[in-house]
Amino acid sequence: MSALCALPPDFDSTYFRSALSQFATGVTVVITRDADGALHGLTVNSFSSVSLEPPLVLWSLANKARSMPAFQECSHYIINVLAEHQVDLALRFSRQAENRFEALAFETSRTGLPILDGAAAWFECQNRSRYQEGDHVIFVGQVERCQMKPSRMLGFLGGRFLAIQPGESL
Ligand SMILES: Cc1cc2nc3c(=O)[nH]c(=O)nc-3n(C[C@H](O)[C@H](O)[C@H](O)COP(=O)(O)O)c2cc1C
Numbered sequence: 001m002s003a004l005c006a007l008p009p010d011f012d013s014t015y016f017r018s019a020l021s022q023f024a025t026g027v028t029v030v031i032t033r034d035a036d037g038a039l040h041g042l043t044v045n046s047f048s049s050v051s052l053e054p055p056l057v058l059w060s061l062a063n064k065a066r067s068m069p070a071f072q073e074c075s076h077y078i079i080n081v082l083a084e085h086q087v088d089l090a091l092r093f094s095r096q097a098e099n100r101f102e103a104l105a106f107e108t109s110r111t112g113l114p115i116l117d118g119a120a121a122w123f124e125c126q127n128r129s130r131y132q133e134g135d136h137v138i139f140v141g142q143v144e145r146c147q148m149k150p151s152r153m154l155g156f157l158g159g160r161f162l163a164i165q166p167g168e169s170l
Contacts, residue, residue, distance in 0.1 A: 024157040026164070027086075029093045030059060031114050032070050032077040032127075039101050039114065040070040043094040045156050046136075047079060055143040057123055060136040071139065074127055078113040079141070081121040084152040084163040089116065110145060121148035 009016070031041035042065060050056035057079065061071055071077060082090055092098045106114035109124050116122075125141025153164040 021157065021159050024155055024164075027082045027090050027154045027156050027161070028059070029080045029082065029089060029116060030071075030077055031080070032067075032074040033112060034070040034074065038070075040067040041093055041100055041114075042067055043090045044079075047081075050140060055146075056128070056140055057125065057143060058138055058140045060133075060138045063135050063137065068137070071127070072130065072137075076111040076113060076144075077125055077127060077139075077141065078109055078111075078115065079123040079125065080114075080116040080119040081123075081148075082116075082154040083118055083120040083149075084154050086116070086118060086154055087161050090154060090156075090161060115147075118151075119149070120151040120153055122146060 011019075025045040026047065028044045028047045029041055030044045030047075031039060033039055042061075044059050044061075046058075046060040048058055050058050059079065061068060065071075093100050101114075104114065105117035107117070109115050109122075111124060113124065123141070123143045124145040125143050127139065128142040129140045131138040131140075152166065155162045155164040
């Protein structure tokens with residue numbers, strides 16, 4: 001058996017997606033601005049921490065995403081971590097038909113990006129590096145500013161949204 005080559009999968013992508021959905025995540029909305037000043041953003045649950053020093057995070061973006069050119073070219077983006085009451089935003093930023101920024105309540109970050117009202121946390125990132133892998137691009141961001149407002153979190157598990165309640169530790 002070669003350590004250099006992966007075996008072809010013995011499962012289809014529907015099964016793979018289901019297996020991945022057994023891993024509970026939070027839900028974020030990642031937003032940037034293009035050179036003309038237009039905002040682009042989408043719902044993302046691939047967000048993860050990478051490094052403490054320097055402070056790095058990652059997320060991945062589908063090659064087919066309409067916002068890909070904006071994220072490839074921007075100097076900064078902001079990652080808003082959604083709270084329990086923000087399912088509507090998670091849906092708004094994942095559906096094609098929606099005008100995602102219409103009547104959206106936000107403050108503006110140091111680099112002019114939307115900090116969504118009610119977000120549980122936000123990370124303002126410099127667009128440090130990008131890695132093409134399969135049908136996604138992995139974005140690594142260097143966090144320049146972040147803030148948190150401890151809240152009940154919005155979670156995603158088994159293809160459904162759920163509230164992540166602070167409770168007793170196991
Ligand atoms: C809970 C949830 C998590 C998602 N996570 C991701 C993700 O990590 N990366 C991604 O590319 N799309 C993700 N999506 C899908 C995008 O939000 C969706 O395809 C969106 O319409 C893409 O926007 P765009 O084509 O305007 O860039 C997720 C959708 C949902 C509902």
